[in-house]
Amino acid sequence: MTEEIPYGIAENLLTKLGSAVFHEIGLMYGVRGDLRKLESTLSTVRAGLLDAEEQQERSHTVADWVRRLKDVVYDADDLLDEYATEDLRRKTDDRGRFAAQVRDFFSPSNHLAFRFKMGHRTKDIIERLDDIANDISKFNFIPRVISDVPVRNRGGETSSRVEQSHKIVGRVENRREIIDLLMQSSTQENLSMVVIVGIGGLGKTTLAQLVYNDQGVVSYFYRRMWFCVSDDFDVKVLVRNIIKSATKRDVENLELDQLQELLKQNLDGKRYLLVLDDVWNEDKRKWGQSITLLPVGANGSKILVTTRSTRVASVIGIDSPYIVEGLKDDESWDLFGSLAFKKGEEQMHPNLVAIGKEIVKMCKGVPLVIETLGRMLYFRTQESHWLSIKKNKHLILLGEKNDILPILRLSYDNLPIQLKQCFAYCALFPKDYRIEKRLLVQLWMAQGYIQPLHENEHLEDVGDEYFEDLLTRSLFQEVEKENACEDIIYYKMHDLIHDLA
Incomplete structure (x- = not known):
């Protein structure tokens, strides 16, 4: 279990300690030298944070070091807040405001007591931070500069527009074949299943969405419902969410028999399509229970399942699932080139281009890998950077292991320091959760993750730019607006990107 590196808190502390306000506070309370020492030691520790993040995955001792660092920087943050609060109260009293309530508070004895107490706390934090700094040489952390370049300024290039964040390449034939399967009626059964199987990142969900929103499918089925199952296959939760998708009703308090009755009222005798996305459950008993609860529906009703596991298909009785393969070579290059180069730049x-085509072949046609690497290389013209991706051991082994998570990790490793904790924070939301962009930015602000470069910048504006940058790197997707007239934007994370977070 890795620890979150407290980049944002460390940056905030250094900003405070270097400010005129804390210069004055240091003089007022006789701790100027201590605060300078705290600033100097924290700067030393800060230089090793990037290397510590990488090493802690391989060393429990380094992870423990990070945990100790988190404790002390949070205590230091509380300490500086108390100094600032006390200073504000003193200035307020000096101006004659609220004198009746606070005239006794700043008596000489109280003032001395505060200085004595805070002086001891300050020295204790410095000693703890000194111990942490001394361990840097033991771990051989390589000092690295944490860039203060704004995330929006990527070589002078501004972020892409939200609406252009996701390009779908290929899958025309796949879409047509699955639509044909869904529209095949059987004289033997009214409700049947189609299962899409493929490794993570191949675009099964995207393909299912293309099918789900196809105009022919919309016209063919009386009702369409979508539910992302992921790791939770509780039958009651499943049925409840099917009803929510079908009726837009809140049915949280209904029991299973009431839910089943509602299902019958809305689906019995009607041709419907139910998509169960990202299914992992291999429990035959649970599958049987959930299928029994579903109304039969009119002839031609279908359940479309997407899964990474062929065993899931076998458990639900599908011997010949629809296997999704990787993109073709020309489709792969089309996707990669559109993301790695600006229009017309390839000829330059x-x-x-030669290195990129070799990288694309190693991606095995997996769209998520191609998209991640393409966006990561955008506006990078150093040949050495492209070669480092080509020689990456995880990319080389992709064909053998089918494990793309270590490759996606490259995208995280290349994030500006300001964005790493903003991205990792998103792991707190459940998979497939639809998050409002504005709310997410406010949560980042509350955590102290937003770092404006200039005093006159609004935190909300900087947070919007953080979001845009994560979006252009394919770490967010499925962005949508509440309606065409409003600027209320939502996003989801691909389930593998959520695993990475």
């Missing part, structure tokens, strides 16, 4: 960098 033939050496990068």
Whole structure:
């Protein structure tokens, strides 16, 4: 279990300690030297944070070091807040405001007591931070500069528009074949299943969405419902969410028999399509129970399942699932090239094109990998950077292990320091959760993660830019607006990206 690196808190502390306000506070309470020492030691520790993040995955001792660091920087943050609060109260009293309530508070004895107490706390925090700094040489952390370049300024390039964040390549034939399967009626059964199987990142959900929103499918089925199952296959939760999708009703308090009755009222005798996305459950008993609860529906009703596991298909009685393969070579290059180069730029960098085509072949047609690497290489013209991706051991082994998470990790490793904790914070939301962008930015602000470069910048505006940058790196997807007239934007994370977070 890795620990979250407290980048944002460390940055806030250094900003406070370097400010004129804390210069004055240091003089007022006789701790100027201590605060300078705290600032100096924290700067030393800060230089090793990037290397500590990488090493803690391989070392429990380093992870414990990070945990100790988190404790002390949070205590230091509380300490500086108390100094600032006391200073504000003193200035308020000096101006004659609220004198009746506070005239006794700043008596000489109280003032001395505060200085004595805070002086001891300050020295204790400095000693703890000194111990942490001394361990840096033991771990051989390589000092690295944490860039203060704004995330929106990527080589002078502004972020892409939200609406252009996701490009779908290929899958025309796949979509047509699955639609044909869904529209095949059987004289033997009214409700049947189609199962899409493929490794993570192949675009099964995207393909299912293309099918789900196809105009022919919309016209063919009386009702369409979508539910992302992921790791939770509780039958009651499943039925409840099917009803929510079908009726838009809140049915949290209904029991299973009441839920089943509602299902019958809304679906019995009607041709419907139910999509169960990202299914992992291999419990035959649970599958049987959930299928029994579903109304039969009119002839031609279908359940479309997407899963990474062929065993899931076998458990629910599907011997010949629809297997999704990787993109073709030309489709893969089309996707990669559109993301790694600006329009018309390929001709200017033939050496990068040659390396890029080798990288694309190693991606095995997996769209999520292609998209992640393409966006990561955008506006990077150093040949050495492209070669480092080509030589990455996880990319080389992709064909053998089918494990794309270590490759996705490259995208995280290349994030500006300000964005790492903003991205990791999103792991707190459940998979497939539809998060409002504005709310997420406010939560980042509450955590102290937003770092404006200039005093006159609004935190909300900087947070919007953080969001845009994560979006252009494919770490967010499925962005949508509440309606065409409003600027209320939502996003989801791909389930593998959520695993990465």
